[in-house]
Amino acid sequence: AQAPVLTLDGPGGAGKGTLASALACELGWRLLDSGALYRLVGLIALREDLDADNAADCAEAAEAARGLDLVFEPDAGEGQRVLLAGEDVTEVIRSDAISDAASKWAVQSAIRQALLSRQRDFASPPGLIADGRDMGTIVFPDADLKIYVTASAEERASRRHAQLSGSGVDANLERIYREILERDARDASRVVAPLKPAVDAHVIDTTGETVSASLERVRGLVRENG
Ligand code: C5P
Numbered sequence: 001a002q003a004p005v006l007t008l009d010g011p012g013g014a015g016k017g018t019l020a021s022a023l024a025c026e027l028g029w030r031l032l033d034s035g036a037l038y039r040l041v042g043l044i045a046l047r048e049d050l051d052a053d054n055a056a057d058c059a060e061a062a063e064a065a066r067g068l069d070l071v072f073e074p075d076a077g078e079g080q081r082v083l084l085a086g087e088d089v090t091e092v093i094r095s096d097a098i099s100d101a102a103s104k105w106a107v108q109s110a111i112r113q114a115l116l117s118r119q120r121d122f123a124s125p126p127g128l129i130a131d132g133r134d135m136g137t138i139v140f141p142d143a144d145l146k147i148y149v150t151a152s153a154e155e156r157a158s159r160r161h162a163q164l165s166g167s168g169v170d171a172n173l174e175r176i177y178r179e180i181l182e183r184d185a186r187d188a189s190r191v192v193a194p195l196k197p198a199v200d201a202h203v204i205d206t207t208g209e210t211v212s213a214s215l216e217r218v219r220g221l222v223r224e225n226g
Pocket residue numbers: 012034035036038039099102103104106131132133134135183187
């Protein structure tokens with residue numbers, strides 16, 4: 001029998017990462033943070049100075065994506081560390097530069113294609129929580145439960161701002177908000193795998209809601225779904 005798959009898609013900052021890791025922890029299922037794969041491609045491309053508009057560079061990036069030497073390692077909390085060829089890049093790949101590079105490379109169909117089977121390989125017993133943009137639409141169209149998590153752009157910007165301020169970074173709310181709108185537009189308007197809820201997805205709007213309230217709603221869907 002195939003392992004059950006629960007997909008959580010939505011724009012950045014909507015809270016799906018937090019919900020996904022909490023849920024994976026509770027259920028004892030594997031967690032696929034697909035955004036991390038795109039971030040690793042962005043990191044490699046920056047390090048190798050690859051240009052997404054150059055065909056040879058694109059082919060090189062796709063090759064790197066196919067051979068991605070990646071390990072998700074459980075850490076002390078609910079999160080996981082990201083190892084690229086043994087190097088711990090967990091924090092490195094969260095920078096704004098990498099966020100930007102990831103979303104630029106994510107529009108390339110050769111990159112998306114290269115990552116497809118890597119992502120599907122994560123589905124194994126007892127089950128998988130898949131977190132991303134196209135988990136329910138493209139990567140796991142037959143998922144047992146699909147959830148689309150969203151929140152207003154203002155709310156997502158202020159969460160990101162609070163997160164950065166909390167870690168001592170002097171962040172500008174207005175600029176974060178503008179970047180979120182730009183990234184949303186890029187994710188939603190791209191030709192391959194645009195960000196949108198699967199037709200059979202349950203949509204959860206977390207605007208003005210605490211993490212535990214959102215988590216309780218997701219648990220409700222999991223229970224209903226058996
Ligand atoms: O979720 P996260 O912010 O880590 O994703 C980084 C970028 O990777 C996103 O802005 C998006 O462009 C891309 N991405 C994607 N498809 C996924 C996950 C992430 O295109 N399934």
